[in-house]
Amino acid sequence: MCATCGCGDPDANLHSHAHDHHDHHDHADSRRVSIEQDILARNAEFAAENRQWFMDSGVLALNLLSSPGSGKTTLLTRTAQALRAEFPVAVISGDQQTARDAERIQAAGVPAVQINTGKGCHLDAHGVGHALEHLPLPEGGALLIENVGNLVCPADFDLGEAYKVVLLSVTEGEDKPLKYANMFAAAGLLVLNKIDLLPYVDFDVAQCLEYARQVNPDVQILQLSARTGVGLDAWLDWIRQGQRQALADQVRRLEAKLATVQARLTRSESVRHA
Amino acid sequence: MHEMALAESILRTVETVARRQGAVRVAEVRLEIGELANVEVAALEFALAAALRDSLADGAHIECLIVPGQGRCRTCGEIVPLAALYDPCPRCDGASVQPTGGQELRIKDILIKK
Numbered sequence: 001m002c003a004t005c006g007c008g009d010p011d012a013n014l015h016s017h018a019h020d021h022h023d024h025h026d027h028a029d030s031r032r033v034s035i036e037q038d039i040l041a042r043n044a045e046f047a048a049e050n051r052q053w054f055m056d057s058g059v060l061a062l063n064l065l066s067s068p069g070s071g072k073t074t075l076l077t078r079t080a081q082a083l084r085a086e087f088p089v090a091v092i093s094g095d096q097q098t099a100r101d102a103e104r105i106q107a108a109g110v111p112a113v114q115i116n117t118g119k120g121c122h123l124d125a126h127g128v129g130h131a132l133e134h135l136p137l138p139e140g141g142a143l144l145i146e147n148v149g150n151l152v153c154p155a156d157f158d159l160g161e162a163y164k165v166v167l168l169s170v171t172e173g174e175d176k177p178l179k180y181a182n183m184f185a186a187a188g189l190l191v192l193n194k195i196d197l198l199p200y201v202d203f204d205v206a207q208c209l210e211y212a213r214q215v216n217p218d219v220q221i222l223q224l225s226a227r228t229g230v231g232l233d234a235w236l237d238w239i240r241q242g243q244r245q246a247l248a249d250q251v252r253r254l255e256a257k258l259a260t261v262q263a264r265l266t267r268s269e270s271v272r273h274a
Numbered sequence: 275m276h277e278m279a280l281a282e283s284i285l286r287t288v289e290t291v292a293r294r295q296g297a298v299r300v301a302e303v304r305l306e307i308g309e310l311a312n313v314e315v316a317a318l319e320f321a322l323a324a325a326l327r328d329s330l331a332d333g334a335h336i337e338c339l340i341v342p343g344q345g346r347c348r349t350c351g352e353i354v355p356l357a358a359l360y361d362p363c364p365r366c367d368g369a370s371v372q373p374t375g376g377q378e379l380r381i382k383d384i385l386i387k388k
Contacts, residue, residue, distance in 0.1 A: 030387050033295055037287055039280050039305070039379040121276050153276035156312050156379075181359045182312045214369055215360045217348070 043157055046125035050132070050160025054143065058250035060242040061143045063159050065183060066167035067176075068149030071193045073101045075167065075226035075235075076144055080110040082236055087243055088141030092131045094123040094148045101146060111135050122154040123147050140250075142243050151180040162242060163188035170194050170201055174208035181215045189220045191235065196225040277313060280379065281321035285329055288384055292330045297386035300331035304383050308376040309343040310359050331384075343376030 038044065054061045064072050073093070080089050091112040093101040102114035113134045115127050128145060137143075145161060147154045155164075166187035168176055171194060177184040184190065190212050192205070205223070212219055222238065224231030284303070292300050303322075307315055315338050322336050343356040349368025356371055363371050 032383050032385050034383045035381045037381050039283050
């Protein structure tokens with residue numbers, strides 16, 4: 001989808017909205033040039049492109065975030081298995097190295113592609129756009145993007161998703177929402193995972209949820225165990241609802257477009273008869 | 275390294291603008307960094323020194339202008355200064371202050387030599 005992105009061409013800054021303005025009080029050989037551009041503007045442009053593509057195809061895109069080992073891949077595998085008979089599901093998996101996650105998800109019977117970020121600590125919108133070239137786009141379904149396990153950097157990089165979903169497991173400590181406030185503030189949904197282990201760990205669920213609401217009063221919260229399946233139905237219903245919403249939005253946009261074209265036709269006919 | 279990705283993004287924009295202006299060298303890059311932004315200024319400066327090497331902006335002076343944090347308290351409704359995300363309100367001690375400023379990550383301007 002990134003045929004126009006110009007990657008590989010160091011001079012390409014395709015959609016750059018940077019405007020240069022000169023100050024008048026500089027010396028002849030030196031000049032101050034105003035830029036006034038968001039450092040993440042380039043990522044934001046690619047994210048907007050991805051988002052437009054998802055919207056036009058009725059795809060619910062979710063960006064899954066967590067620290068390493070909180071159960072993202074297990075949750076995705078179970079999710080893909082449960083939903084693939086209902087609508088198309090595809091997965092993009094981000095890790096520094098190896099294709100292990102994508103292979104686990106492919107084994108569950110859904111298309112998956114791995115992005116290896118190498119030295120990178122997060123996925124960006126440009127990389128996701130290119131990953132989409134290697135996946136059948138799940139039209140009318142769900143695209144699940146498993147970000148690099150990291151509670152810091154991925155918070156800042158919009159991928160074009162409808163929601164950020166942050167996963168926290170009960171083996172990690174209930175104060176994570178306060179320690180990594182940027183991440184928990186950016187999330188639309190908090191999934192508390194591994195609740196089957198609660199009897200064996202000192203984890204105060206009520207306190208954790210209070211901390212989460214402190215940094216993000218509007219966050220939705222679900223509790224489950226991806227391993228045992230407890231609480232999984234509510235998560236699957238949350239995705240189903242999002243997927244129906246994506247389709248309903250697509251219908252509304254197409255109807256508006258159709259109405260515009262019909263009005264154009266009516267107008268052109270009335271002009272001819274006048 | 276999140277700051278490295280930011281530094282590379284800064285380099286791309288700075289070089290594009292500098293070339294368009296016919297610069298032979300960029301002497302200074304001024305950034306506006308919000309106090310609440312998810313970035314460590316020292317790490318960003320370190321990453322920039324590496325990223326700008328062998329570019330038009332090699333050795334450029336990096337100036338980070340810090341924009342103070344502020345937010346609107348959900349309890350008393352006032353705009354208050356905010357030193358860290360989700361600190362309590364300094365006026366009424368309300369638990370939830372919605373950040374309204376100080377999250378900037380912007381390239382302000384560059385000083386070019388012709």
